Amino acid sequence: MYFLAKIYPKIIMKIICKIVLVLIFNVSFLNSQIQQEIYFESANPFAMSDVINDLDNQTKHEVYGILTIPNDSLSETKYPLIIGVAGSLAWRDHHYEYLDMYQQAGFATFELKSFKSRDVESTVGSQVEVTTAMMILDAYRALEKLSQHPNIDKERVSITGWSLGGAVSLFSGWLPIKNAITKDVSFASHLPIYPPCFVDPKNTDFTDAPIHILIGEIDNWTPAKPCIEFVKKINKKGNVGLTIYPEAHHSFDSKSPLEQNEDGLSFKDCLFKLTEDGDVLMNYLSLPMSSPFMQKIGFLFCVEKGVTLGGNPVAREKAFKFALDFMEETLKK
Template identity: 55%
Template sequence: MQRCYYLFFIFVLIACNSSLDRDQFSNVVSNTDIIKDPLTQKIYFDSANPFSFKDIITNLDNQLSQKIFGVLKMPTRFNKKNKYPVIIAVAGSNGWSEHHYEYLEMYRQNGIATFELCSFQSRGISSTVGTQVEVTTAMMILDSYRAYELLEKHANIDSKNIGITGWSLGGGVALFSAWKPLNNAINNQVNFAAHLPIYPPCVVTPTVLDFGNSPIHILIGELDNWTPSEACLDLVTELGNNIDITIYPEAHHSFDSNSPILIKENGYILEDCRFVMDSNGAVRMNFLNIPMTTPLLQKLGLFMCARRGPTYGKNVVAKKQAFNFCKEFMTQHLN
């Protein structure tokens, strides 16, 4: 009965909530920020605020502009005469954490520059856990493309060796930045050399199964109920050619973090959620076939399938194995 009432209430509101509230974003970055570390640069660029993939594919030119920044750090043994591969790194829905920086430091020690994409901070948002509408995958993918376009012109960056990685929500960015309809809509000259999504949400299956030709590898835990591994395995099985997956036994979401196993009370459990995305980027609910192209409709779609309270936390064995895999994967494909 509660769901029926909620559904009725939602449809009453749809007419007056048909688009993202353009006033919620703030360009909080400043071009006057100074970083004293000679190996570190804080770089600013222009992006936009598309709510959905459909906004990118069908209406990109009309999206509200957004100033974004990221932090570029050169490898530990930097020589200003050389060019280096770079990894664009994208955090999850709770923002940047200690374990993310552990990876970035490892990459720099192995001769790879890192670019910490600050999509949340640039928009004045600290977390999207439990809502997933303030900063979306679409926004962050566009940010990552604009970062790529900037980095490929950098005097010390090897433009042919720009990779992307991310965790959870950022893992979705690392995964779907390879999707060809988005690539064609934003800039088909952008070609990430490698995609390394770590526990990404795979509950959306596109009707167009074209993720380019660059290598993609998903790392995820067997017991992940926040972004379930089964959905990722299904996607990998359907795609086949340039994508692979490693599923770590007895590992939960954020298995590579430094947190004990905990419950995130306001997070989504997505085990029962499966959606289909058409060629225009519209994700459709698994009932009524309604496109989830606004914050309100997305919340409705998740309400009908998701539960609250996923588990997350460290698995010592999986953390070590994933860390070593990431080093080998990126050094192999960024050369």
Template identity: 55%
Template sequence: HSFKSRSVESTVGEQLSVTLPMVVYDAFMALGKLSEDNNIDIKRAGITGWSLGGGVALFTAWSPIQEAISPNFKFAAHLPFYPPCMVIPDELRFTNAPVHILAGEIDDWVPAAACEELVEAANISGYDIGITVYPDASHSFDRSMDVVLDNDAYSFTDCRMKLSNDGVVSLLNGFPLSSPSLQKIGLAFCADKGAHWGGNKYAREHSMNFAKEFMSKFLFN
């Protein structure tokens, strides 16, 4: 477990103890370990995740990082739930595995608009990444609880970043986010504190059904 193994319970409000690159690495290491089991068809291993984990499910499909970390193995399908899409790679090159993003229209934690921008850019570059944006749905729309405000959570609505091929994330103005201290400074430029999360009945039911159909289609057929 990427959090427990690092003695971390949550990254809400700080985003530094467990980062997206850390968990992307963990995911590929887990995939490599699974490949050692003869009972597992590693060519049918898909990945899904929620929020930070959604970012992992998304960026494990980015070819430069897959080729660098896991050249022998890649995931067969990617289904990110409300991922952080604010980071646009300089090189829009993805594996040939299907990718579909599920996002909430009014998510003020990680905005759906950023995911739509990423999908549009990827599609223009020739990659058929899909997206479903659920109307009136917030972050964690698949929960059964009412929507609440978390004052400690970062809202990335106004954040846009870029990702170089060597893995360096920076703001669009070129400010690098290459260390914990620089990340804190960088977030002060674009992120606000306070974001909502909670369930949406339609989005919860549809997304669960979609997940079953998506994985069945691309892993079992």
């Protein structure tokens, strides 16, 4: 080490200086933020039909999330907010990278803890412990709570999510379920990232707010092809967009190498009908998958085990840029 230091003193000093600068930036950035755990009452509806038809009778459940807001001297400042919703593997590194990016751009963020609030680590391979319906309800109950926060501008709140969280970000814009939960608050925009587009709604009434889907061309967990027809069907108001990234798998926006998850459920051969009452129907039999047992039966007709996931550097860079531009455009006008 002494020998290297003697030969390359300038190089080593440059490296040390860079490390120190990064540490100083990170410490100062963290000190410029305030984090709060926010608790609220939600419930455990299994299906969207439970929310639409029987919300008052669902088992109540306390849920929480982590709110991060800039820490400045202007205590009355109201910030635009981005609510993030994780996927079936719960919160992963690249999800936090998005939140960090938003925070550095001056947004408040809320990390919704639907899984941890229910003592669940993952729903991969089952998709019953924490469902889309539960998480949509969580998201709106969080929005109601955060709308009362003195530093949040309730008119400028977006929702984004990945995979299962993408379903939440997408279908929180579906008016039958949204209006069953609340008519008092709404999301200003929706950014679903590789959501399940293989659920075909009979009622195509969605929010007027901007919705944009980001998905990988060769995703075999939540395939891209159904998203094309989905967007055509619901884009009656011209507010729904779709970006498909070439040669990109599920979790293309992560830094992880490609891997095969043998427990993940591939929905590439599925197209489920969604009734106006919120029932997701099995392929062929058209029976509602309104319980864990019925969903398991329904999956037998089209679901296969084994999916590919992992990052694509080109798609990742484009997705992060698009996400920030989308939030700037829809929340900071």
